[in-house]
Amino acid sequence: MPEAIATTKRKFYKALESLNNPPATRPSEPAAKRVRRSISTTSTASRTAPTTKAPNTEDAVFRKPPNFSPWSHETFLARLKTYSNVSLWYPKPEAISEVEWAKRGWVCVGVSTVACKGGCEKRVVVSLDLERSSAADVEGGGTDEANCGADEGLDAExxxxxxxxxxxxYQSLIVDGHSATCPWRQAGCKDDIHHLQVVRPPIWQPELKNRYHSLRGLDGAIRDVNMTTLPHDSASCLPPEKMLMDLPAEVLGENDQTSKDAARALEVALHGWRGSHDSGNDLLQCDACFQRIGLWMYQPGYRQSHARSGESEDDDSATLDLLELHRDHCPWRNSETQKASGTLSGLNASQILHRVVSTYAREQRRKSDELQKPAQQGGVEEQDEEADLEAPLSPAPSREEVEKQDKERESKLKRLKSLFSIKRRPAARSAVIAKSH
Ligand SMILES: [Zn+2]
Ligand SMILES: [Zn+2]
Incomplete structure (x- = not known):
């Protein structure tokens, strides 16, 4: 490893040690205290790293559930978030990816270093750096030190x-790296822990609304960007313009539902992204994989100095791929981690949400159409099958006529009912009675 990195690493550990590690484990300490220390550890670690923010929500997440909460989607995401700092954690093979470590209670606490914070306090250095002499280190509490090092000058094979x-x-260390008494050694999160709830309206509606509004705040930054989206090629995946027309205003809390900006914002939100500002930059952010995308790179006219030679001259802007820009494991992109069941199985969260919102929009349109029709010209069924019965209603008839017509109506209705077994609405019936007075 280059000397500079090694030095940074050493400094980092030293700083971390002095800040957070008054002798690593205190078995007699109450759990609550240990949990609180883990909060300060997390926020200190992220403060030393310039690219991550330390939002207050993290504290709230860690305070509530106990350290060992393999059932909790929230704490799983909070752990996963600690791996999102690219200067501390770089992508690993799937079997030992951040998702696997987070599922077993580990958080990222330093360069390629994970720890069971608030639990057994063990640490593992996860390094596939083949030049290192001691690549796998388990620290703390006296576990046997793993030495998976390699000699220099290895051939490819x-x-x-x-x-x-x-x-x-490392795969075995995900489990065995915990101390013998640590509950994370016995069990981890279930395979579907990353699953996103996007089907039930009380969940998807407020979340979509929030993302949508955060993105409306970035109208200028997404207006002219080239985007790759899911195909809107079927009734189950309506284009956002159509959804906007059919969704009731309260779903998105939006009056201006016809503008191009609104459609763009909805499109991006349907792929799981929300908008944010950070130090004057407009970003897209995912709360499931913690990916952050700088929108400035996708503006037309933004010419990258490192433009690839294969690109044509006139294509001077990169394309924002709303699906592929999520991290590999993100359920917005990956149907394996979304683990949907039934008719939705095999779909990722973006596909499911598109489908759910399309269906909802169509239903709402149908309902509002139905509500309007009876007000204009009577019930839908009557219009089709009893058209002749509606005719006498238009001129103002005399009382005798009304009674006569009502009797005819009643008997016709009875005949019709027996023929077609039509169910009359109670409202229509009471209208008939009211007129006979
Ligand atoms: Zn542990
Ligand atoms: Zn994502």
Whole structure:
């Protein structure tokens, strides 16, 4: 490893040690206290790292549920979030990815270092750096020190063998890295812990509304961006313009439902993104994989100095792929982690939400159409099957005529009912009675 990184790393550990590690474990300490220390650890760690913010919500998340809460989607996401700092954690093979560590209670506390914060306090250094002499270190509490190092100058074949062995070793450390008494050693989160609830209206509506409004705040930054979206090629995936027309205003809390900006914002929100500002920059952010995308890179006219040679001259802006820009494991993109069941199985959260909102929009349109029709010209069924009965209602008839017509109506209705077994609405019946007075 380059000397600069090694030095940074050493400094980092030293700083971390002095800040957070008054002798690592205190078995007699009440759990609540330990949890609180883990809060300060998390926020201190992120303060030293310039690219992450330390939002207050993290504290709230950690304070409520106990450390061992494998059932909690919230705490799982809070742990996963600690891996989102690219200067501390770089992508690993799937079997030992951040998702796997987070599922077993580990948080990222330093460069390639995970810890069971608020639990057994063990640490594991997860490094696939083949040049390192001691690649896998389990620290704290006296667990046997793993040494998966490699000699320098490996050929490609040996390297891949070694990497496979390292991955297997770390895979077992995800479980065995915890102390013998740590509950995370016995159990972790279920495989569907990353699943996003996007089907039930009380959940998707406020969330979509929030994302949508945060994105309306970035209208200028997404207005002219080239975007790749899910195909809107069927009734189950309506284009956002159509959804906006059919959704009742209260769903998005939006009056201006016809503008291009509104449609763009909805489109981006349907793919799981919300908008945010950070130090004067407009960003897209995902709360499931914690990906952050700087929108300035996608503006037309933004020419990257490192433009690839294969790109044509006139195509001077990159395309914002709303699906692919999520991290691999993100359920907005990955149907494996979304783990939907039934008719939705095999779909990622973006596809499911598009489908759910399309269906909802169509239903709302149908309902509002139905509500309007009776007000104009009577019930839908009557109009089709009893058209002749509606005619006498238009001129103002005399009382005798009304009674006569009503009797005819009643008997016709009885006949019709027996023929077609039509169900009359109570409202229509009372209208008939009222007229006979
Ligand atoms: Zn543990
Ligand atoms: Zn994501």
């Amino acid at each position: 040996n390297e891949s063998l070694l990497e496979t062995a390292l991955v297997a070793r």
